[in-house]
Amino acid sequence: MHLPFLHRLANALLEQHGNALERVAVVLPSRRAGIYLRRYLAQAAGRSIWSPEMLDMGAFLERLTGIRQGRTLELLFLLHEAHVVVEGERARPMAEFMQWAPVTLRDMSEVDAHLLDLADLYRDLRSFHEIEDWSMRLGEPSAGQVRLMQQWLSTGALHRTMNEVMGRNGVGTSGSIARHAAGSATAGTLQTPWEAIWFAGLNALDPATTAIVQRLQRDGKAFVAWDADPYYLEDHEQESGYFMRRSIAALGEGRIQPEELLRTLPRTVHSVSVPNPVAQARYAAQYLSELDADERRRTAVVLADEDLLMPFLEALPEDLGPMNITMGVPLSSLPVHGLTEAFLDLHLRVRTDGHDLHALERLFMHPFLHQGAVTGALIAHLRGTQRYRIDPGRIREALGAANVGAADDLMEAITPLDELTAAAIPKRFDALLSHARRIRTTDAFVQEQLYRMAKLQRRLHLALARAGAPDVDLHSYTALRARLVREERITFFGEPLSGLQVMGFLEARAIDHDRVLILGANEGTLPRSAAQQSWIPFAIRRAYKLPLGADTDAITAYHFHRLAQRTADLHLVHDAEGADAGGPSRYIAQWKRELIGRSATELKGSALTARAPVRKRPGIAVAKDAAVVERIDAMRARGISPSALGTWLTCPLDFHFKYVLRIEEAEEMDGKLGSDVLGEAVHAVLEEQYKPFIGQRIEEEALRAAAGGTHDAIRTHLAKSYPNTTLSHGHFKLRIEMAAKAVADHLLAEARRVAGNPTELLHLEQEVVAKTPAGTHFKGRCDRVEVRDGVVHILDLKTGGVQARDLVLGKVEREAIGPQQRYALQLMIYAWCFLQQNPSVERVRAGIIPLQRVSQSEGLLLELEGSTDITRNMTASIGALLDELIAELMDTATPFTHDPDSRYCGLCVP
Numbered sequence: 001m002h003l004p005f006l007h008r009l010a011n012a013l014l015e016q017h018g019n020a021l022e023r024v025a026v027v028l029p030s031r032r033a034g035i036y037l038r039r040y041l042a043q044a045a046g047r048s049i050w051s052p053e054m055l056d057m058g059a060f061l062e063r064l065t066g067i068r069q070g071r072t073l074e075l076l077f078l079l080h081e082a083h084v085v086v087e088g089e090r091a092r093p094m095a096e097f098m099q100w101a102p103v104t105l106r107d108m109s110e111v112d113a114h115l116l117d118l119a120d121l122y123r124d125l126r127s128f129h130e131i132e133d134w135s136m137r138l139g140e141p142s143a144g145q146v147r148l149m150q151q152w153l154s155t156g157a158l159h160r161t162m163n164e165v166m167g168r169n170g171v172g173t174s175g176s177i178a179r180h181a182a183g184s185a186t187a188g189t190l191q192t193p194w195e196a197i198w199f200a201g202l203n204a205l206d207p208a209t210t211a212i213v214q215r216l217q218r219d220g221k222a223f224v225a226w227d228a229d230p231y232y233l234e235d236h237e238q239e240s241g242y243f244m245r246r247s248i249a250a251l252g253e254g255r256i257q258p259e260e261l262l263r264t265l266p267r268t269v270h271s272v273s274v275p276n277p278v279a280q281a282r283y284a285a286q287y288l289s290e291l292d293a294d295e296r297r298r299t300a301v302v303l304a305d306e307d308l309l310m311p312f313l314e315a316l317p318e319d320l321g322p323m324n325i326t327m328g329v330p331l332s333s334l335p336v337h338g339l340t341e342a343f344l345d346l347h348l349r350v351r352t353d354g355h356d357l358h359a360l361e362r363l364f365m366h367p368f369l370h371q372g373a374v375t376g377a378l379i380a381h382l383r384g385t386q387r388y389r390i391d392p393g394r395i396r397e398a399l400g401a402a403n404v405g406a407a408d409d410l411m412e413a414i415t416p417l418d419e420l421t422a423a424a425i426p427k428r429f430d431a432l433l434s435h436a437r438r439i440r441t442t443d444a445f446v447q448e449q450l451y452r453m454a455k456l457q458r459r460l461h462l463a464l465a466r467a468g469a470p471d472v473d474l475h476s477y478t479a480l481r482a483r484l485v486r487e488e489r490i491t492f493f494g495e496p497l498s499g500l501q502v503m504g505f506l507e508a509r510a511i512d513h514d515r516v517l518i519l520g521a522n523e524g525t526l527p528r529s530a531a532q533q534s535w536i537p538f539a540i541r542r543a544y545k546l547p548l549g550a551d552t553d554a555i556t557a558y559h560f561h562r563l564a565q566r567t568a569d570l571h572l573v574h575d576a577e578g579a580d581a582g583g584p585s586r587y588i589a590q591w592k593r594e595l596i597g598r599s600a601t602e603l604k605g606s607a608l609t610a611r612a613p614v615r616k617r618p619g620i621a622v623a624k625d626a627a628v629v630e631r632i633d634a635m636r637a638r639g640i641s642p643s644a645l646g647t648w649l650t651c652p653l654d655f656h657f658k659y660v661l662r663i664e665e666a667e668e669m670d671g672k673l674g675s676d677v678l679g680e681a682v683h684a685v686l687e688e689q690y691k692p693f694i695g696q697r698i699e700e701e702a703l704r705a706a707a708g709g710t711h712d713a714i715r716t717h718l719a720k721s722y723p724n725t726t727l728s729h730g731h732f733k734l735r736i737e738m739a740a741k742a743v744a745d746h747l748l749a750e751a752r753r754v755a756g757n758p759t760e761l762l763h764l765e766q767e768v769v770a771k772t773p774a775g776t777h778f779k780g781r782c783d784r785v786e787v788r789d790g791v792v793h794i795l796d797l798k799t800g801g802v803q804a805r806d807l808v809l810g811k812v813e814r815e816a817i818g819p820q821q822r823y824a825l826q827l828m829i830y831a832w833c834f835l836q837q838n839p840s841v842e843r844v845r846a847g848i849i850p851l852q853r854v855s856q857s858e859g860l861l862l863e864l865e866g867s868t869d870i871t872r873n874m875t876a877s878i879g880a881l882l883d884e885l886i887a888e889l890m891d892t893a894t895p896f897t898h899d900p901d902s903r904y905c906g907l908c909v910p
Contacts, residue, residue: 002261002566004512005227006033009200010040012225012255013052016196022050023195027060029202029509032326035496036511053194057202057209058174064181064192064212070171073463073484076101078169082161086154094476102483103533108159109175110534113206115182116544122156128540155535178208185215192221199251200225201510203562204243204555210250217251226254227510229565231262232558239550240557261565263599269564270571271521271588273607278311280519280573283608285315287517287571288500293321300501300513302563305520307333312502312519322499326507328489331456336449337485339366343413343432344478347425350416354391357382357663363414368436368446371405378402388664392416409435417474425477426461430454448490456488509559512566521572523582527556560587620908622656622896631660632890639769639779640886642829646822648889651902660896678739679799681717682851683783685710685743686797690784693761698786703751710747711740739799742851749857760787768794770836774883782830791869794830794846795859802850808863812877814884819899823848827862831870832878843871 003011009026017024021041028034034054041051058069070078079101084091091097111121166172172180184190190212199213199222216222226248232240248254274283284301291299303309309327316323331337342363349356360382364375381398382390390398392415399407412431417424433450440446460481464472472480501513505526508516520526532549534541541548564570574584588603595601622628635644648655657663689706693699714736715727726732753759763785771777784795807824809816817825827846834844845868847859861868888894898908 002259002265004036004040004566005201005256005510006037006512007040007044008256009198009225010037010044013041013198014044016223016255019045019049021052024052024198025055025060025192025194025196026052026198026200027055027057027202028200029056030507031056031059032496032503032507033201033510039497052198058177060197061174061177061181061209061212064190065172065177065184066170067166067172067177067180068170069174069177070166070169072102072105072487073460073480074171075105075166075173076480076483077463077466078165078171079105079158079162082158082165085161085165086157094472094480098476098479098483100535103535104155104158105173107534107536108162109173110546111159112163112173112175112179113208114175114544114546115179115207115211116546118156118159121540121544122159124543125155125536125540128537175206175208178206178212182208182211185212188215190215192216195221196223197221198223198225198255200256201227203247203558204551205247205250210247213251224251224254225256226258227256227562228258229262229561230258230260232561233258238557239554240561242551242554242558244558259565262561262595262601265566265568266600267564267568267570267602269588269591269601269603270569271584271603271605272571272573273584273605274573274575276575276577277305277308277520278315279608280305280575281308281311281315283573284312284517284519284571285317288320289317293499295515296321296500297498298514299517300503300508300511300515301517301519302503302505302508303327303519304505304526305522306330306504308519309502320500324496324498324501326496326501326503328491330486331449331452331488331490332482332485334449334490335367336446336453339363339368339436340429340432340453342366343429344474344481346414347417347428348474348478351389354387354389355395355414355416357388357390360390360395360414368440368450369410371439374402374404378404383661383663386662406435406438409438425474426457429457433457452488452490456484460484505559505563508563510562514567515569515571516563516567517571517573518563519573521574521585521588523585525582526560526585526587527553529582557587619897620653622653624890624892624895628656628660629890629892635659636776636886639777642778642780642826645829645885645889646826649817649822649825650819651899651905651908652896653898653908654902654905656896657908675799677718677721678714678735681714682739682743682799683797684717685713687764688713689747690761690764694764695762696760698750698754698759698761700751700755703747703754707744707747707751710743711737714740714743742799742854745854746849746851746857749854753858757788762786762792768830768833768837770833772879772883772886774886776883776886778829778833778882780826780830780833782834785834792834792841792844793859794827794834794844796827796830796846796848798848798850800850800852802848802860804860807848807860809865811865812874812881814881814888817881817885819902824862828864828870828878829882831862832875832882835870835872835875841872843869845869 013021013024013026026034026037028037031054037054038051041049055063062069076098080094080097083097083101111118163172163176166176181190197216202224205213213222213224217224224247226244228241228244232238233244235241236245272283274280288296288299288301301312303312306327309325309329310333313325342359346355346359346363349359361379363369364378369375378398378401381401382395385394387394392411395414396411399411404410409431413428413435415428417428433454437447437450440450464477464480503511505518518526523529532547532552534546536546538548540546572585572588591601592603596603624632644655644659647658689703690698692702718727718732718736722732727736761784764783766782766785767779768782769777769779782794783797786793786795802823806820806822807827809821809824809828812828827848831844831846835841845861847861849859850856862870864870864874898905
């Protein structure tokens with residue numbers, strides 16, 4: 001019988017120490033393993049005994065040194081304090097500091113854990129950049145090179161200062177605590193409260209920890225017990241055994257011999273492929289529901305992808321029986337995080353003229369604040385102002401008109417800050433959470449989330465106060481808070497050793513189960529493909545034996561093989577979308593090659609489609625009441641544009657938001673050159689280049705000359721809105737060059753065309769207006785009107801793509817007009833208006849010039865009833881069709897709804 005590793009460890013402890021375990025400590029990979037070890041000790045002893053002290057490595061080093069390991073946010077504040085000491089007036093503000101501080105902190109901890117000499121390391125870092133980036137013998141370094149050298153010099157000083165600051169505060173990083181303990185071990189001053197210390201089930205020990213264990217071994221206090229399998233331990237090509245072999249070489253064979261299990265123990269490996277991550281959770285839930293209670297007690301679900309925890313819990317049947325979840329749910333994955341993100345976004349978007357309407361709607365419609373019809377009335381009132389920005393007075397008026405509950409708290413929460421700093425945020429946050437608590441008094445899980453968020457906010461605000469930075473700018477505050485939220489979890493409670501066990505991948509270390517389901521067995525998740533974050537170059541890391549990407553893979557490989565050693569039934573569940581569709585984990589392919597057919601392990605593959613209920617989202621329907629009809633009538637009197645009618649064809653609800661309520665789309669500040677801005681620049685440049693030809697023939701040579709200056713012309717136009725430094729780099733530069741190339745190619749193609757087909761330019765940006773028989777005014781603006789082959793051509797320029805098939809209308813009837821024909825409808829209205837305005841013109845042609853394709857520079861012409869000529873005898877049927885469309889638009893029996901096929905709505909949420 002193959003006993004679990006912790007059971008064998010319990011036997012070894014009793015054999016070595018008898019029942020006198022009260023002066024013994026056991027250092028394990030996780031605290032979770034200690035719970036199992038206590039159970040095995042009780043079973044092996046057969047009676048009540050004193051338990052040894054169970055610790056993980058972090059807690060063990062804290063006990064040795066008396067130094068507390070600081071939380072990330074606390075350490076970042078201390079690092080900023082050290083940064084100010086080192087740099088003085090040159091110290092960077094918190095927002096800029098936070099861009100590089102977390103990686104720097106991680107590097108420092110790693111350097112300390114590897115006992116590296118700081119002077120040597122940072123000197124070599126400076127020398128490395130001198131050699132790699134320039135030669136000091138080729139002249140004086142540039143200002144940028146000098147700054148880079150100073151950066152590495154000051155980083156060394158920052159590291160030393162940080163250790164001093166942490167020492168004064170009695171805290172440290174994991175690495176600095178390990179260095180401190182190793183220093184005591186080397187000096188022979190290391191004191192321990194135990195007579196014996198067992199290091200069991202560990203794998204990758206850093207140099208500092210190794211030095212501590214070696215010293216304790218020399219003092220006769222330390223015992224080691226490795227948890228390994230000869231399959232990967234004896235094969236030096238196996239990455240799984242890399243760190244274990246290194247540790248055994250440094251610390252000895254240990255008290256527990258490796259067991260040959262991966263090759264000899266009969267097991268079945270199920271490689272299960274499902275369509276998506278949610279299907280993974282549903283597969284596991286269905287499988288577990290088919291097990292009896294005893295089988296579930298011997299089963300563990302291990303989440304390599306921890307984001308699957310909530311989908312997995314939601315999929316489980318209610319009558320599954322006892323279950324213990326060792327993981328916590330990250331606060332960042334719960335609705336309360338979305339609430340606070342919406343709240344901060346609201347304050348970040350505020351301007352002197354009020355709050356952004358979209359940001360207000362996002363906050364008010366959050367599930368924690370939504371009050372059903374009351375919130376609906378509030379949103380309607382805000383939209384009824386027909387303003388994109390709403391000032392506090394109008395918001396207060398809307399809250400009262402809609403009779404919103406706990407309105408005082410909500411108004412306090414959204415009152416704009418006097419300055420965009422964190423100084424006034426605590427009061428605003430307290431009011432927000434208080435409002436949510438009063439709205440959701442009966443929902444225990446909501447109350448728990450709000451409580452946890454309130455604790456997190458208090459911790460953040462106290463940390464800011466202690467760091468002397470209560471007035472940090474709001475952007476820095478948001479960055480700090482995001483880091484803190486990632487660390488906060490809501491934990492589940494259950495009997496640790498009862499029923500089904502659900503745990504994270506690392507929590508499964510040293511624990512054995514008969515049956516294991518691993519969810520997230522995708523390449524990129526198992527192992528993770530995230531790039532190593534470090535400021536220390538690869539060559540320096542390798543020279544100083546700091547961890548590399550391959551080392552991380554080796555650690556994950558050990559955990560995977562260790563998890564499978566004593567498992568008889570292993571399910572590796574992966575999906576087609578996980579980790580950016582990286583496919584099944586590499587370990588499946590490795591086992592196929594090395595174990596299947598060469599051991600007692602068999603592999604079964606299956607591809608399943610998990611059933612998932614269809615979730616119906618209620619659509620938004622806006623009735624055409626008297627106020628809506630009145631506004632559309634006003635549009636009819638002013639003049640409806642062809643683009644407005646095209647928007648209605650594409651999505652009626654989008655038309656309602658844009659043209660009835662006149663809500664503008666939110667401007668996205670993403671640091672990129674938007675297509676609308678670039679398109680406006682292109683139109684302006686072409687207008688300038690064609691303007692000299694109005695009323696005369698377009699000249700070939702002038703077009704060729706203009707083609708050479710398109711880049712400068714577009715750049716000059718954009719320079720009115722953007723600085724030259726922005727236009728000269730990256731995304732902006734690339735898009736400008738692409739647009740300039742397209743315009744230049746178009747002008748050259750036009751030059752070739754007018755050389756063989758003389759063209760007279762009549763108008764640029766010509767407004768056309770006409771009225772239907774039922775009295776609806778239409779108006780539009782044509783980019784260009786010219787005469788070719790004796791026929792008037794009405795042309796519209798498009799920087800995007802257009803398909804020729806979308807400009808074909810077989811008949812002038814309602815059935816022929818759909819969302820795909822919006823451009824055809826636009827051109828038809830232009831032609832109809834022009835003919836109405838110019839009674840002497842008998843026929844025209846209308847077309848679009850797509851600037852993206854030089855082969856279509858002549859233009860794609862509208863084809864109406866089989867002809868590209870739109871004649872005067874067609875105007876009556878066109879007018880009748882337009883009246884039919886307007887009547888449908890104003891039909892009060894048909895509400896405005898979202899068209900599910902529309903993917904480009906600017907304002908409605910499909």
